Amino acid sequence: MPALEITPRAVDFRPALGHVNLMVDTFIANASVEDLRSIVRNLLATGPPGIAPAFTNSARSRLRQTSAKAMGSAFAFFEHQPHTGSITPTQHLYDTLTRARLLYGAGMGFSSLGLLASIVRATLGLQWEEDDEMEDILAIVDADIGQAIQSSKEEIDGGRVGDIASAREAVHDLRCAVNSSMADVEGWGGEFPFERASSSIQYWKV
Incomplete structure (x- = not known):
């Protein structure tokens, strides 16, 4: 009697x-x-x-789902300290900067410009002393604007700008905010805090 032929079981x-x-x-x-x-x-x-690229695509998708263009109240970015008379940043400012960094870090630079413009605009009418906390935080905002502009340029180069009209509007809004800040600070004799932002956006055409 022939031996039974045993077929090995396929193992996955x-x-x-x-x-x-x-x-x-x-x-x-x-x-x-x-x-x-x-x-x-x-x-x-x-x-x-x-x-x-897969990671940044996923990040952008997530940010769009969580209201990427949401903006908070500009009135909450800074507050007066009644005892010292100084102006200090609030937690809302730091939260907004974090949101802006998430956006431009994921390649959504244009979506971050509105947040940063609202911070710049919130400084209008405020005055601060040299070398105080306000000057330090505005220098950080200035650097963030430069990073956001670079991210926006890469967004254009990558062909990811779906609405060019909205992109131009965001650039115009930021440019107006920076120019208004320059005029405001000159009016009270302070040191303009957004020099790098002004240089980056002055001749930028979208």
Whole structure:
């Protein structure tokens, strides 16, 4: 009697994606912010060439879902200290800067310009002393505007600007805010805090 022919059972060595995804999601839910930042940076630096564009595309999609163009009240960016008479930034200002950085960092520079213009406009009518906290934070805002403008230029070069009219309006709004600030500061003899922003936007045509 001939021996029975036994066909080896096909074994699928691929991971069970549902199980792996569940474990990864558990890790993400419990990892610290610093751990996640380190992992993402390492993944973007060492991963395949397409991973960075995929990451920024996903980031932009998420930001659009969470109201990328939402703007807060300009009146809450700064407050007067009754005992010293000085002007200090509020938490709302820092939150707005964080939002702007998320936008221009993900390649949505034009969406961040309105937020930054609202901060610049909120300084109109305010006065501050040299070398105080207000001067320091406005220097940071100036640097953020420069980064946002660079992000906007890359957005144009990448062909990601869907509404060029809105983009031009955002640039015009920021330019007007910066120019108004310059005139306001000159009026009370202060040092204009947005020199880099002014230089970057003066001759920028969209």
